[in-house]
Amino acid sequence: MSFETATVRRSASTGFAARTFATYGQEFIILACIVVLFVAVGLIAPRFISPTNLTTIFVGNAYIAVAAIGMSMVIISGHIDVSVGSLIGVLATISGTLAVSGYPVWFAWLAPVIVGMVVTSFIGVLVAYVRIPSIVVTLGMLSILKGGLISVTGGAWITNLPPDYLIAQFRLFGIPSPVWFMIFLTAVAAMFMRYTAFGRSIYAIGGNGEAARVAGIPVERTTVTIFAIHGLFAGIAAVLFATQLQVIQSTVPPNLELTVITASVVGGVSILGGTGTVVGSTLAAILFAAIGSSLIFLNVSAYWLRAVQGLLILATVLADMARRHRIG
């Protein structure tokens, strides 16, 4: 349904500006929110836009944006993964354990990515071939990963990480590496989804699975591949998460799956499948991080953060639905 309205809308608007806005409306709105937020809070509390604080915001949250890229693809294809937070926790622990056990650094970086892809491919197989709804598979997987991690590690801290392992603390041209990762991966994924046949088929499956099948897209194989790509991004996110501090706590970061899903959805990915971009999800992840940080500078108790986030999600979703109805 949403896919059809989007197509109609696009062909109806003729001007370049109108066309661009119709395609990237949500992204522009979020970008505007980010700019307004930074300017407004920056005027009230200048230290908010100091390089130190900006670094903190971006470095501490880039991994969420990276994970949201893969999640966006999964949601656009009409599925969901509620286990991604637990997966990132497990992968970060694997990575850290390998690093302190004396394995070469590149192996500690690569292993979580591969394990992540294996786990999500398995989810993909259950979803695509065995036809278990993704919410059920990943709900089960969430329990398995979370319970497994805590029973094995007991939530212990991993310390004494070798300095050359801490990739998230590297800098290139003075800009921390997580920011580079975020920008580079978003750009690559955005191009991939817009200009490759495989990228287009993600939208096709989410828009109308049966039509996609009739059009000759191997729906099952594509779905498994989408989940595998999602695992790739979760693996990279886990490495960025694991290396941002000197220690890793081997537990599941609380509410991480919700933060990642929220970034995707607020970024304009329709939960009905078929529409959305990864640029939007990355912008939404930045917006969330900035809101969290701005509350501190505005002297609002940190305990209100979740409520503000919830209101924001609700407002975005309602605005999106209202826009859809006006057009459709």
Added chain:
Amino acid sequence: MTLSLRSFMRHEAVLGILLVLVLFVLAQQSDKFFTTANILNQGRLMTEIGLIALPMTFVIITGGIDLSVGSILGLCAILLGVFWQNLGLPLPAAMALAVCVGALAGLVNGLIITRFKVPPLIATLATLALYRGLAEGISQARSVRGYPEWFFVLGQGEVLGVPTQLWILIVFAIGAAAILGLTTFGRATYAVGANETAARFSGINVDRTKLLIYTASGLVSGIAAVIFVSRVSTTRSDMGTGVELDVITAVVLGGTSIFGGRGTIIGTVIGLILVQALKNGLALSGVKGDGTIVVIGVVLIFAILASNLFSRNGDG
């Protein structure tokens, strides 16, 4: 219709056999498992999840989902403490008000879903964050203690030798089963989940049905909150975190189709007992708490897998 009836009876049969098998194996592992004291205590522990699982069965049968139940539980628990201690209301009034807030929270979910046509997964994902955020913001991480002695009857007392809240759960379960199985409202619930457009054209007020169901989900979460506070004697803002997963696991394990249109209360109750028996039995046989979560995850996936295979081989 008889076809679908047969197929979900089959799922319940599979589940029933699984339950007997699990109970048998667990009883072999520990002689404490099949004692009256243990069984009644497990009933106490599963009441909150069980209560919320009843309206959740309705929600999932309509093809929806309610992820915000855990947060509503937390919000109502916090408000119970605030109404009673900070506003100085009498405790019964505070309890009633907290339950009303739960119903209101559910009503808001229902309105977002029916009026704005927001998919339930997203609507309740948003309110999950919002309601938990309100609970955290209002409580500022302070806990409320010192409830009067009579209040604990609800969560720690017994009536006729059976935990008080287990009676409540039994009454609610019978009520829910009757509504779902015997009334026009129950049939409307199935119709909405099986084919919403067809239901609309047959004159069913789809929006009103959904609105009522989501409101009931919030209301029952509020009741569960009061029982929870009475059971653990204190109020904290993180109460009920993750409850939605336990609830959905029990419901889906019980044979309710996540796509809607199919499911029964008796299935949910079996699913609930299965999850609780696994948790308890494994704990008694020396598996640590987190290990049991793994088993529940595996059981959830396999139960759906098995029922998928059976229904495909049978009815085709």
